[in-house]
Amino acid sequence: MLAIGGSTWLPVATAVAPTATGMLLSRPIPSSGEELPVIGLGSWVTFNVGNDRTARAGCTEVMRHFFAAGGRMIDSSPMYGSAQEVIGEALQQLGKPARLFAADKVWVGSGARGPEQIETSRRHWGVPSFDLLQVHNLLAWQDHLATLFAMKAAGRLRYVGITTSEGRRHADILQIMASQPIDFVQITYNILDREVEERILPLARERGIAVIANRPFRQGALIEALGRHRLPSWAAEIDCANWAQFLLKFIVSHPAITCAIPATSNVAHVRENMQAASGRLPDAALRRRMIAHALQLS
Numbered sequence: 290m291l292a293i294g295g296s297t298w299l300p301v302a303t304a305v306a307p308t309a310t311g312m313l314l315s316r317p318i319p320s321s322g323e324e325l326p327v328i329g330l331g332s333w334v335t336f337n338v339g340n341d342r343t344a345r346a347g348c349t350e351v352m353r354h355f356f357a358a359g360g361r362m363i364d365s366s367p368m369y370g371s372a373q374e375v376i377g378e379a380l381q382q383l384g385k386p387a388r389l390f391a392a393d394k395v396w397v398g399s400g401a402r403g404p405e406q407i408e409t410s411r412r413h414w415g416v417p418s419f420d421l422l423q424v425h426n427l428l429a430w431q432d433h434l435a436t437l438f439a440m441k442a443a444g445r446l447r448y449v450g451i452t453t454s455e456g457r458r459h460a461d462i463l464q465i466m467a468s469q470p471i472d473f474v475q476i477t478y479n480i481l482d483r484e485v486e487e488r489i490l491p492l493a494r495e496r497g498i499a500v501i502a503n504r505p506f507r508q509g510a511l512i513e514a515l516g517r518h519r520l521p522s523w524a525a526e527i528d529c530a531n532w533a534q535f536l537l538k539f540i541v542s543h544p545a546i547t548c549a550i551p552a553t554s555n556v557a558h559v560r561e562n563m564q565a566a567s568g569r570l571p572d573a574a575l576r577r578r579m580i581a582h583a584l585q586l587s
């Protein structure tokens with residue numbers, strides 16, 4: 290057993306799942322044991338392309354390559370403009386891939402309007418039901434959690450979660466994690482935004498809550514900053530061929546993280562990102578070196 294940042298560091302417990310292209314690193318959802326690949330797909334901005342036919346076709350191709358590489362979790366929200374409809378159209382064109390893990394959110398100030406919004410989202414996706422619904426940014430969370438727990442009890446939803454980003458409302462996140470039987474929490478975690486290592490990630494392990502890491506690239510800014518520099522030669526020790534894989538492997542090597550959800554509109558990028566779910570992951574010493582290097586270059 291190793292230690293990092295003052296917290297207990299267990300050996301990275303990765304399991305492998307068979308895929309069309311080989312074996313993907315995956316992690317179990319603590320509340321069920323179901324395995325999820327450690328890389329998912331975000332949809333904020335990148336899939337909000339309106340009615341642009343060319344851009345929509347591009348999103349379908351991104352999803353085609355995501356599924357072909359063994360991907361499962363796609364994350365969206367009613368907040369993301371046309372993203373849900375774009376996902377729904379792509380799923381239809383791709384023949385409704387059975388491996389999809391559909392993660393969406395409820396995001397409305399009125400608890401009473403939650404069910405109607407969820408139903409609209411479900412129709413946009415064209416799925417019979419969602420795997421995971423999350424209260425987006427804790428908006429009206431008491432009311433929406435009651436709705437989501439009732440849906441789960443009725444067999445109309447598999448998992449319940451909450452989200453935040455960029456360090457907002459962490460005290461509330463901790464309080465909900467400690468007091469509510471949620472399955473997932475979604476937070477911002479990347480090589481420079483590591484506040485969650487202090488309390489949220491340890492509590493997730495203690496309470497058996499799956500963790501989704503959003504903003505793995507700080508909406509692209511991290512790749513842009515690091516991309517001005519050459520990838521260090523020692524990145525090859527963990528099978529990284531580019532900065533995207535360096536950043537993603539840092540995130541998913543934390544044992545509390547279930548998956549990271551990079552967003553992209555680019556087929557080459559989704560392929561690169563999915564390759565981060567294979568090969569070696571850094572140990573605690575290498576993670577410290579990665580942090581120091583990223584701090585020095587950014």
Ligand SMILES: NC(=O)c1ccc[n+]([C@@H]2O[C@H](COP(=O)([O-])OP(=O)(O)OC[C@H]3O[C@@H](n4cnc5c(N)ncnc54)[C@H](OP(=O)(O)O)[C@@H]3O)[C@@H](O)[C@H]2O)c1
Binds near residue numbers: 335557
């Ligand atoms: N409160 C919340 O619930 C919340 C908040 C924030 C985010 N999220 C979720 O988390 C997801 C991810 O966060 P994010 O969208 O803020 O940003 P992100 O995933 O950190 O970064 C996305 C950006 O990185 C670029 N990119 C992706 N892969 C790349 C690669 N291999 N090489 C170079 N550039 C690459 C993309 O550009 P290209 O299109 O050119 O690839 C895009 O501009 C969101 O889409 C959303 O689903 C949730």
